Amino acid sequence: MRSPQDSKVKFPANLSxxxxxxxxxxxxxxxxxxxTAVAAGVxxxxxGAEDVVQLAASIALSKKTQFESEASxxxxxxxxxxxxxxxxxRKRTRRRTFATDPSNLQLIDNEPNTADTKSVDPSxxxxxxxxxxxxxxxxxxxxxxxxxxxxxxLLRTVHELSYAEIAEILLIPxxxxxxxxxxxxxxxxKQLSSKKETT
Amino acid sequence: xxxxxxxxxxxQFEAYLDGxxxxxxxxxxxxxxxxxxxxxxEVELQGxxxxxxxxxxxxxxxxxxxxxxxxxxxxxxxxQRRFNHRRWWVGGAVAxxxxxxxxxxxxxxxxxxxxxxxxxxxxxxxxxxxxxxxxPYYECHDDKRFADIFATRQGMPMHLSPMPxxxxxxxxxxxxxxxxxxxxxxxxxxxxxxxxxxxxxxxDNKIAKKDAVPKVNVFRAERDxxxxxxxxxxxxxxxxKFLEVGPAPADAE
Numbered sequence: 271m272r273s274p275q276d277s278k279v280k281f282p283a284n285l286s287x288x289x290x291x292x293x294x295x296x297x298x299x300x301x302x303x304x305x306t307a308v309a310a311g312v313x314x315x316x317x318g319a320e321d322v323v324q325l326a327a328s329i330a331l332s333k334k335t336q337f338e339s340e341a342s343x344x345x346x347x348x349x350x351x352x353x354x355x356x357x358x359x360r361k362r363t364r365r366r367t368f369a370t371d372p373s374n375l376q377l378i379d380n381e382p383n384t385a386d387t388k389s390v391d392p393s394x395x396x397x398x399x400x401x402x403x404x405x406x407x408x409x410x411x412x413x414x415x416x417x418x419x420x421x422x423x424l425l426r427t428v429h430e431l432s433y434a435e436i437a438e439i440l441l442i443p444x445x446x447x448x449x450x451x452x453x454x455x456x457x458x459x460k461q462l463s464s465k466k467e468t469t
Numbered sequence: 470x471x472x473x474x475x476x477x478x479x480x481q482f483e484a485y486l487d488g489x490x491x492x493x494x495x496x497x498x499x500x501x502x503x504x505x506x507x508x509x510x511e512v513e514l515q516g517x518x519x520x521x522x523x524x525x526x527x528x529x530x531x532x533x534x535x536x537x538x539x540x541x542x543x544x545x546x547x548x549q550r551r552f553n554h555r556r557w558w559v560g561g562a563v564a565x566x567x568x569x570x571x572x573x574x575x576x577x578x579x580x581x582x583x584x585x586x587x588x589x590x591x592x593x594x595x596x597x598x599x600x601x602x603x604x605p606y607y608e609c610h611d612d613k614r615f616a617d618i619f620a621t622r623q624g625m626p627m628h629l630s631p632m633p634x635x636x637x638x639x640x641x642x643x644x645x646x647x648x649x650x651x652x653x654x655x656x657x658x659x660x661x662x663x664x665x666x667x668x669x670x671x672x673d674n675k676i677a678k679k680d681a682v683p684k685v686n687v688f689r690a691e692r693d694x695x696x697x698x699x700x701x702x703x704x705x706x707x708x709x710k711f712l713e714v715g716p717a718p719a720d721a722e
Contacts, residue, residue: 296587299645302531303601316526405521426487427522430602452483458518459511 294343298327301344304439305351307429311421312355313362314413322358326350348439356417404465411461415454418442422450477501477508486515528601530644586649588674592682594644595664595700598655603662605640605655612717615641622650623667623695628717635659636708647696648672656708663701663708670696 298305302323310319329350330343337343412420421440425431426447431439436447477485477498484490485498502509609615616626618641629638639655646653647668654665666677673696678687688699688706693714699706 292587296589299531300597303528306529307526310526320529402521404517405525408518408521409525424522424526427519428526428528428602448487451487452480455483455486455515455518456479459514462518463510463514 293340294330294337297340297343298330298347301347304425304429304431305347307424308348308421308439309351309355311424312352312417313359314417314420315409318358319355322355323351326354329354345441349441359417404462407462407465408458411458414461415457416450419450419454422447423454426451475501477505482508482511486512523602523604528604530606530642586645588647588676589645590679590681591646591664591666591677591698591700592685592687594646594653594666595662595685596682598642598644598653598664599662603639603655606642606644608640612719616716619652619667622652623669625693625695625714626716627667627712627714630711630713632708632711636711638708646698647674647677654708654712658701658703658707661701661703663699663703665709665712666698666700667695667712670694672696 305323305326306319309322310316313319313322326347330347337346415423418440422436425436425439426433433444433447433451436442437444440447481490481494481498485495490498502512607618609618612628616628619625619627622643632638636656636658639657642653642655643651644653645651646666650672651666651668654667656663656665670691671694673691677698678689681687684702685700686703688709690697690699690706690709695714697709697712699709701707
């Protein structure tokens with residue numbers, strides 16, 4: 271994993287945008303999985319995370335002459351991905367405003383969940399065929415975590431990064447990163463302990 | 470909770486789940502877990518949550534069509550910059566000429582944006598894949614889909630002949646390497662992670678074996694116009710021989 275502080279390479283002052291391009295592209299390629307994890311953490315789901323990273327990269331394209339080092343590029347990219355993902359999340363929240371009778375919502379909420387509950391892929395509208403009800407509950411429970419906590423949890427659990435690396439990527443202290451992960455796990459276990467048997 | 474060490478504290482328990490305890494501390498917790506059923510259930514549940522997280526948020530490789538940087542983009546940006554600087558004093562006629570020039574330039578084959586691609590040493594990709602958990606991009610267990618992927622990317626179908634016990638294919642990934650179309654097969658051979666890279670022989674590049682990673686071996690073979698590399702810490706190639714050109718025998722009939 272390459273975090274901003276890992277990359278000590280400083281670009282020569284006379285390097286043209288054309289020469290810098292391939293270096294930045296290689297960096298982008300190697301950090302794409304972690305960038306996507308940050309986007310997914312902010313969004314709260316995987317769908318749309320890659321698009322967010324691509325959007326941030328396209329903005330970086332127009333700014334590449336400003337990057338003096340690999341570290342500055344990576345720091346900028348992680349920050350841009352977070353901001354783009356936040357914008358996307360806000361857009362989705364706005365789109366989810368329905369003019370629905372609250373009593374109907376209550377009715378739906380009270381319906382018993384069945385073991386074969388399936389979620390719908392928001393991009394294709396198709397049922398996610400191999401998604402279990404437990405994963406549905408997990409995705410719902412993740413929405414109760416803060417965006418920063420979700421990012422920490424994903425970078426630690428899925429990408430197996432050290433707390434030092436997570437701290438550098440998210441610009442937070444290591445202790446905060448660890449605290450986010452531990453508290454998130456506790457909260458998820460608490461919320462999902464009653465769901466385990468139903469799945 | 471009858472262990473001689475007493476109940477497990479929350480911070481100790483979280484550190485145990487996190488894998489940050491020393492061997493000695495871990496042994497104590499394991500001992501305590503024997504008599505603490507609630508905590509044992511929590512460990513089981515946490516395992517299930519972690520598994521579901523990995524499934525719902527898989528590690529994704531960079532997309533094949535990496536349009537981040539192209540030669541044409543460079544020229545386009547330069548042209549745009551010049552145009553912006555002069556637009557206050559250049560008349561409409563000059564602007565029209567410039568647009569015409571750009572349009573004709575786009576029409577030429579040489580001006581077409583070509584996706585940026587830089588070959589990467591295969592040992593480096595192997596190391597990065599290991600660091601990311603050695604998860605395939607696509608867990609392909611359907612012979613026809615498997616063959617179709619190679620037919621699409623390498624121009625000819627491929628199949629796996631039966632593998633012996635201890636050797637199994639995990640799936641396919643598209644991590645680049647020799648070209649944007651390089652297809653990689655992830656395998657486990659006697660619990661050792663192995664990657665097999667396949668691409669057209671004409672895109673073979675000496676960078677494939679460059680920048681050797683310590684203890685990582687790169688083996689090469691050429692078959693039917695394809696170049697096949699196997700990368701692992703094993704002393705000999707153990708997986709590439711099972712990858713054969715042509716559709717799976719059942720499909721071929």
